[in-house]
Amino acid sequence: MTTSQFLISGWSWNPIVIGISMAALAIYGAVFRGERRIWFVLAALAVFLLALVSPINALADGYLFSAHMLQHILLLLIVPALLLLSIPREFAFAQRTGALATKRARVCQPAAVLAHPLAGWLAGVGSMWLWHAPALCNAAATSKPVYAAQTISLLAFGSVFWWQVLAPREEDRLSPPAAVLYLFTACTACSALGIILTFSPVPVCRVYMHVQDRLGLLGTIRGAWAITPEKDQQLGGLLMWVPMCTIYLGAVLAQLARWFSLGRTTEHAR
Amino acid sequence: MNPPSAVLTHHGLLTIEQKNHWHAAWISTVDHKRLGILYMLTALVFFVIGGIEALFIRLQLAVPNNHLLQPDTFNMLFTMHGTTMIFLVVMPVVFGLANYLVPLQVGARDMAFPRLNAFGFWIVPLGGILLHFSILAGGAPAVGWFAYAPLSETPYSSQLGVDYWALALLVLGIGSVSTAINIIGTVLCMRAPGMTLRRLPLFTWINFINAFIVVLAIPVLNAGLVMLLIDRRLDAHFFLPPGGGSAIMWQHIFWAFGHPEVYILALPAFGIISEVIPVFSRKPIFGYEFVAGSTVAIAILSFSVWAHHMFTVGLGRVADTFFAAASMLIAIPTGVKVLNWSVTMFGGRIRYTTAMLFGIAFLVQFTCGGLSGISHAIVPLDWQTKNSYYLVAHFHFVAVGGIVFAVFAGLFYWFPKITGRMLSERLGRWTFWLMTIGFNMTFIIQHFLGLAGMPRRVFTYPDLPGWGWMNMVSTIGAFFMAAASMIFVYNVVNTLVRGAPAGDNPWNAWTLEWATSSPPPHENFHALPPIHSRRPLWDVANPSRPDPVVGTHGVIDTISPDKNKTAIITFILSEAGFFGVLILAFLYYNANPQPGPGPKDLNLFKTGIFSLCLFASSFTLWRSEAGLHRKDHRAMKWWLAATILLGGIFVVGQGLEYWGLFKSGVTLSTNLFSTTFFTLTGFHGLHVCVGLIALLIMLVMALVGDFATRQSTALGAVGLYWHFVDVVWVFVLTFVYILPHWR
Numbered sequence A: 001m002t003t004s005q006f007l008i009s010g011w012s013w014n015p016i017v018i019g020i021s022m023a024a025l026a027i028y029g030a031v032f033r034g035e036r037r038i039w040f041v042l043a044a045l046a047v048f049l050l051a052l053v054s055p056i057n058a059l060a061d062g063y064l065f066s067a068h069m070l071q072h073i074l075l076l077l078i079v080p081a082l083l084l085l086s087i088p089r090e091f092a093f094a095q096r097t098g099a100l101a102t103k104r105a106r107v108c109q110p111a112a113v114l115a116h117p118l119a120g121w122l123a124g125v126g127s128m129w130l131w132h133a134p135a136l137c138n139a140a141a142t143s144k145p146v147y148a149a150q151t152i153s154l155l156a157f158g159s160v161f162w163w164q165v166l167a168p169r170e171e172d173r174l175s176p177p178a179a180v181l182y183l184f185t186a187c188t189a190c191s192a193l194g195i196i197l198t199f200s201p202v203p204v205c206r207v208y209m210h211v212q213d214r215l216g217l218l219g220t221i222r223g224a225w226a227i228t229p230e231k232d233q234q235l236g237g238l239l240m241w242v243p244m245c246t247i248y249l250g251a252v253l254a255q256l257a258r259w260f261s262l263g264r265t266t267e268h269a270r
Numbered sequence B: 001m002n003p004p005s006a007v008l009t010h011h012g013l014l015t016i017e018q019k020n021h022w023h024a025a026w027i028s029t030v031d032h033k034r035l036g037i038l039y040m041l042t043a044l045v046f047f048v049i050g051g052i053e054a055l056f057i058r059l060q061l062a063v064p065n066n067h068l069l070q071p072d073t074f075n076m077l078f079t080m081h082g083t084t085m086i087f088l089v090v091m092p093v094v095f096g097l098a099n100y101l102v103p104l105q106v107g108a109r110d111m112a113f114p115r116l117n118a119f120g121f122w123i124v125p126l127g128g129i130l131l132h133f134s135i136l137a138g139g140a141p142a143v144g145w146f147a148y149a150p151l152s153e154t155p156y157s158s159q160l161g162v163d164y165w166a167l168a169l170l171v172l173g174i175g176s177v178s179t180a181i182n183i184i185g186t187v188l189c190m191r192a193p194g195m196t197l198r199r200l201p202l203f204t205w206i207n208f209i210n211a212f213i214v215v216l217a218i219p220v221l222n223a224g225l226v227m228l229l230i231d232r233r234l235d236a237h238f239f240l241p242p243g244g245g246s247a248i249m250w251q252h253i254f255w256a257f258g259h260p261e262v263y264i265l266a267l268p269a270f271g272i273i274s275e276v277i278p279v280f281s282r283k284p285i286f287g288y289e290f291v292a293g294s295t296v297a298i299a300i301l302s303f304s305v306w307a308h309h310m311f312t313v314g315l316g317r318v319a320d321t322f323f324a325a326a327s328m329l330i331a332i333p334t335g336v337k338v339l340n341w342s343v344t345m346f347g348g349r350i351r352y353t354t355a356m357l358f359g360i361a362f363l364v365q366f367t368c369g370g371l372s373g374i375s376h377a378i379v380p381l382d383w384q385t386k387n388s389y390y391l392v393a394h395f396h397f398v399a400v401g402g403i404v405f406a407v408f409a410g411l412f413y414w415f416p417k418i419t420g421r422m423l424s425e426r427l428g429r430w431t432f433w434l435m436t437i438g439f440n441m442t443f444i445i446q447h448f449l450g451l452a453g454m455p456r457r458v459f460t461y462p463d464l465p466g467w468g469w470m471n472m473v474s475t476i477g478a479f480f481m482a483a484a485s486m487i488f489v490y491n492v493v494n495t496l497v498r499g500a501p502a503g504d505n506p507w508n509a510w511t512l513e514w515a516t517s518s519p520p521p522h523e524n525f526h527a528l529p530p531i532h533s534r535r536p537l538w539d540v541a542n543p544s545r546p547d548p549v550v551g552t553h554g555v556i557d558t559i560s561p562d563k564n565k566t567a568i569i570t571f572i573l574s575e576a577g578f579f580g581v582l583i584l585a586f587l588y589y590n591a592n593p594q595p596g597p598g599p600k601d602l603n604l605f606k607t608g609i610f611s612l613c614l615f616a617s618s619f620t621l622w623r624s625e626a627g628l629h630r631k632d633h634r635a636m637k638w639w640l641a642a643t644i645l646l647g648g649i650f651v652v653g654q655g656l657e658y659w660g661l662f663k664s665g666v667t668l669s670t671n672l673f674s675t676t677f678f679t680l681t682g683f684h685g686l687h688v689c690v691g692l693i694a695l696l697i698m699l700v701m702a703l704v705g706d707f708a709t710r711q712s713t714a715l716g717a718v719g720l721y722w723h724f725v726d727v728v729w730v731f732v733l734t735f736v737y738i739l740p741h742w743r
Helices: A003-009 A015-031 A038-052 A055-060 A065-086 A094-100 A103-108 A110-114 A117-130 A134-142 A144-166 A176-199 A218-222 A229-241 A243-261 B003-010 B016-024 B032-061 B071-105 B114-136 B161-189 B202-234 B247-281 B288-301 B306-313 B317-329 B331-345 B354-377 B379-385 B389-419 B425-451 B467-498 B536-541 B563-589 B604-629 B633-663 B672-703 B714-742
Strands: none
Touching (some): A003 A055, A015 A038, A038 A055, A038 A065, A065 A144, A065 A229, A117 A144, A134 A144, A144 A176, A176 A229, A176 A243, A229 A243, A243 B288, A243 B317, B032 B071, B032 B467, B071 B114, B071 B161, B071 B202, B071 B247, B071 B389, B161 B202, B202 B247, B202 B288, B202 B563, B247 B331, B247 B354, B247 B389, B247 B563, B288 B331, B306 B317, B306 B379, B317 B331, B331 B354, B354 B389, B354 B425, B389 B467, B425 B467, B563 B672, B604 B633, B604 B714, B633 B714, B672 B714
């Protein structure tokens, strides 16, 4: 199969994925009628489909570790962030309002635990590290249920991670300087994993070393694209290390911009 | 000439004996202003030494086929020159300025930890002496400032030079981290009322961000240095390929530190320029937020581009591509700053003082150096020009044309504040022009030498067309710079003796350091002006048209956390970097099972039991802290004692494990597993022992009733450290003991 043939035929029209996308759009439209932030939802769904329907998904499915990594980044960092941004600002989730009354009540609520910065940080960083433990990485690439669990967990953990920074209500978010530290340390922790993957002398995800050529694509990948398994793993590590860090960096800059624009209204109001 | 004492005597705060003591007390001082001056004087001494080394290098290279110096001597000279200039000149002088000015700019009385500050300073001469002692101990290091393995290993550098080099840098690194922690503590915890985080002067803000780079980058070098020392003194093979080690690993570790280090040196220079250019353009800085924000961007990016120092090593085209892109990315926030400074000058009433002249020269020359830096991010070009004089020219454009010029700008700007006297502008102009002409003569031409193919670090060269005269021009330029430096030193000495008095605010500047006398009294301020904006003195001088008020939205702007906990958390960040490198090294070296002892020789069951003790000690310490919180001092003491007991059991357990391994013939140098195992667990054990000592001190304090009589956050701070040590053990236990069994 040549590159162009693959780009045409490599789409995986998974009815569940498309169904979920449609349902999400419908629910959003029903709950937030006429909300202009619907563009964020559309963008989130576009990225979601890019990750799970486009040829990236076919490549990630047992062919290329780097494509799997790209999918991982899109699902963990981009989709949940866009979804959180799509919620109208200052929107309060009903079940949370009463729970904030006392500290004790807050600790008892599972949702409140998830809203703790440490939980957010561990969710974001942990899902990166955990799914790249060799055993789990292999399992996700070979077993459909594990793969589904991985996808769901990435979206869920990604939402918990970004909640600290992008929650709809100001009081649920970290203060900007704290958010900068939060994002920077997460970036460092993910970079460390990227460094390991890039320079690891052994394969991390063995599935991608011994490809089962279901689509007849392997010749093109190794030949025309010139991607060897070693190069593939290096590419995956570098994707996690460098572009992923620039996502965090972008978020850091957004936080600084938010910080420096706070309280602008008090100008000349001594 | 000792104005602080004069001020204090004048106010009746010192008796005659105390005043005499005050004169002798430079050695025992913990005053940030004196320590700042000591930093700068130390830097000056080493500047002279490093400068003389540079002159010898240039003399040797002045003509082709020269034999003024032996090849070995030449190697020692450029190694010492590079190491001295970076670690003993630029770092001390920027720390000195930060030490002197950060507390003044935030309206504080002193740094957060004055005694730690004194420690941080006195480490510098110790490091300098260690480095130079190598000359007496058989020869200075001759391996270049980055000491690439395996050249720096015993088989190729058998003399003690590299050992002293590594020890000196280790010691200096510890001092730098302590200073950085102090700067962070000062900015976060010591600010005057009204001096919110968003009102900080840019010099302070940039030094604050820079301190985080120091805290995170230096431990990476320290980890590499201890690995190198273990290789050299204990026959391990971290970086020796014949024993299974990896020489490339040293390069990764060194540049993972080395690239952030470039910014550790450059950011304070940016801070100086961000103060000097607005004051002498009579305009507020253009785009404060952009200068502040781009500093953060630079700090973060600086950690992820180190591999561009290694394009010629052969990382593969994939890695090269990513790092080329990332390296070009870092030019953006730097370019933003250059734009901010340029636009600040645009339309301003520029006063061409010596400080401003150096500031303008910085702007031009740093931009040139930055552009040649971007050319190094282009991989194919880098392959051709790396290790040529083109590279030498590039980093001297950044380090001299950028950093040294900025430091001169800063010295001319703040000298009146520090001494109360004005440096001679006439001599200043001589310094400036000689320096600028000499600098450009020396280094512009080196670009062409490099493109013509002259490699760096050759002790001499054949008489190729053009090489002779170009090198001669370069050497003459170096002597111009030497003359400029001598005029500057004369200017300083002359001014101290008979300089014109400066007054409180000779430049009509706007930040708080100019709101007190010159030099400031021991306690810095008698009274502070009201602070509503980023230029409080402008507001005082122009009450009719003050700067816009910078709001204090939320608590975060006015935050003032407990300084003990702040310091410990910062220290923990630093330690996490150190252990991170050791753990990564363990994973890398043990990715493939190797002959000889391995993880299967470890007794997971026994270690598991001792580990439980360690984890339990975190719980008992938490109970102890809870006891203190409830003012139940009995419970607190008992839980504390239990913590020490559990920690002690863990240490004994580790000792037994080591003993068992030694008895079966496994030592540090057996194979890479044993090397990495003992290094990682050994350093963890060392930290447990340090933690135990700290806990014992807490227990003694508790027994003598210290906690009963005053509020102290010491136990909480020590507790954070102890919990951190336990968390590190979670990782060690996972990666060293548990995961290998799973493979």
